């Protein structure tokens with residue numbers, strides 16, 4: 001009887017230990033994906049303060065990378081970036097495709113700001129049907145590996161993009177970094193400028209909607 005009891009408690013503590021070990025591994029293998037932002041973009045060809053005779057086919061931009069993981073580093077492959085201009089609300093013309101950022105390693109909970117530039121062909125007069133506004137589409141693609149203790153995970157492909165309105169100064173209208181996420185390449189009137197505040201406003205919309213429907 002006594003023997004059986006000790007065997008049972010031994011078995012029980014074995015199960016607990018295995019459970020905790022499994023939980024520990026699960027927690028340490030879980031990863032949060034990095035976030036990508038278009039921090040700034042400057043298109044001298046659209047800067048109206050410059051004499052229109054100076055032709056400049058450069059686009060200067062900066063991408064921000066954030067690693068949200070408390071205990072995992074991230075190794076990025078080369079980051080490819082496509083820049084396009086909207087010809088209508090749902091069609092774009094590719095201006096440039098470039099390898100914007102060379103492969104790099106980012107420590108845990110770090111931010112990286114990587115400037116880059118690309119050159120394009122053709123001119124950038126506002127397309128008919130865009131109400132005189134100029135919108136760019138910026139897409140990126142890369143792959144990442146996470147560093148867990150001393151090991152790297154396998155590669156995970158990542159991509160995303162955003163639509164950004166460019167003003168007469170040749171810079172983006174929305175002043176804050178724009179998340180390169182899963183926004184479709186389609187201009188919805190007024191939408192891009194309000195993206196940043198959308199989440200904060202959501203509860204208000206909900207309240208307004210509930211009050212309307214009651």
Ligand SMILES: *[C@@H]1O[C@H](CO)[C@@H](O)[C@H](O)[C@H]1NC(C)=O
Nearest residue numbers: 042047048049050169170171
């Ligand atoms: C646009 O051009 C003007 C005139 O050269 C210059 O002062 C300004 O800094 C330029 N804008 C940007 C964002 O560089």
Ligand SMILES: *[C@@H]1O[C@H](CO)[C@@H](O)[C@H](O)[C@H]1NC(C)=O
Nearest residue numbers: 042044054055056057058060
């Ligand atoms: C284009 O504009 C950028 C940024 O102002 C400048 O660094 C570059 O020299 C210009 N290129 C030409 C050909 O004017």
Ligand SMILES: *[C@@H]1O[C@H](CO)[C@@H](O)[C@H](O)[C@H]1NC(C)=O
Nearest residue numbers: 088089090091129185186187
């Ligand atoms: C693009 O938008 C036009 C009108 O703005 C619409 O007629 C057309 O079906 C759209 N095309 C696609 C592929 O969504």
Ligand SMILES: *[C@@H]1O[C@H](CO)[C@@H](O)[C@H](O)[C@H]1NC(C)=O
Nearest residue numbers: 094095096097098119120121
């Ligand atoms: C990338 O751009 C270069 C030069 O503009 C062009 O020759 C090439 O076809 C483009 N590649 C793709 C996949 O669009």
Ligand SMILES: *[C@@H]1O[C@H](CO)[C@@H](O)[C@H](O)[C@H]1NC(C)=O
Nearest residue numbers: 080081082094097139140141
């Ligand atoms: C850039 O455009 C080319 C041609 O459309 C496409 O094959 C490539 O996947 C695009 N790259 C990115 C980073 O979106």
